Amino acid sequence: MPRAFLIVMGLACLLSWGCQQEGAEEGDEYGTEDTTAQAAMPADASPAPGTPEAKIANAESAAPPDIARNATIMDWPAEEGGEPTELRAGTNGWTCFPNTPAAAGASGEDPMCLDGEWLKFAQAWMGKTQPSVSSVGLGYMFRGDMGVSNIDPYATAETPDNQWVVSGPHIMIITPDADALSALPTDPASGGPWVMWPGTPYAHIMVPVESPSTKS
Numbered sequence: 001m002p003r004a005f006l007i008v009m010g011l012a013c014l015l016s017w018g019c020q021q022e023g024a025e026e027g028d029e030y031g032t033e034d035t036t037a038q039a040a041m042p043a044d045a046s047p048a049p050g051t052p053e054a055k056i057a058n059a060e061s062a063a064p065p066d067i068a069r070n071a072t073i074m075d076w077p078a079e080e081g082g083e084p085t086e087l088r089a090g091t092n093g094w095t096c097f098p099n100t101p102a103a104a105g106a107s108g109e110d111p112m113c114l115d116g117e118w119l120k121f122a123q124a125w126m127g128k129t130q131p132s133v134s135s136v137g138l139g140y141m142f143r144g145d146m147g148v149s150n151i152d153p154y155a156t157a158e159t160p161d162n163q164w165v166v167s168g169p170h171i172m173i174i175t176p177d178a179d180a181l182s183a184l185p186t187d188p189a190s191g192g193p194w195v196m197w198p199g200t201p202y203a204h205i206m207v208p209v210e211s212p213s214t215k216s
Contacts, residue, residue, distance in 0.1 A: 071095060140171055144170065150197070165196075
């Protein structure tokens with residue numbers, strides 16, 4: 001069995017989609033609950049689009065709840081060349097981003113959550129510098145993405161020859177072991193893990209998964 005598949009399958013065994021519900025509402029000093037605010041707000045009320053609360057909820061949807069709830073949430077720069085804005089501080093070493101802005105070439109839902117190693121990798125990609133991968137890194141995109149070139153890391157639109165790929169929910173894996181990448185297919189339609197951006201410094205493994213939100 002190729003070494004790459006052993007790496008991917010081993011990682012898959014460590015990933016969990018479940019989370020524990022915790023915490024209970026506390027009553028007032030007389031042991032009763034104030035339900036006035038609850039009654040005034042519809043049960044399905046959502047944050048207004050474009051607000052920090054909406055962006056945080058969108059960013060959290062990219063990963064398992066037990067990761068997303070304690071992750072740092074960063075917003076994209078307000079203008080090209082700017083710095084990301086922290087929407088919420090985290091405690092677990094993960095960083096989540098909401099949908100990329102339309103001005104950056106995003107064509108739909110594509111929030112992501114990255115561990116520390118993947119975040120450094122993504123920063124190298126955004127800065128067009130050589131990444132340094134010292135350990136296996138993970139990134140989650142449970143909302144998928146609406147289109148990216150499989151051969152050009154910087155393409156922002158489909159062309160007849162840039163192998164445009166629309167991906168469903170997936171996990172992204174980077175590894176310092178280059179042999180692990182060469183052992184995997186580069187065809188997104190292979191039915192399993194595949195390598196995106198092969199032959200570039202930003203090559204990484206894509207692992208299709210079923211989004212927890214689609215499970216019964």
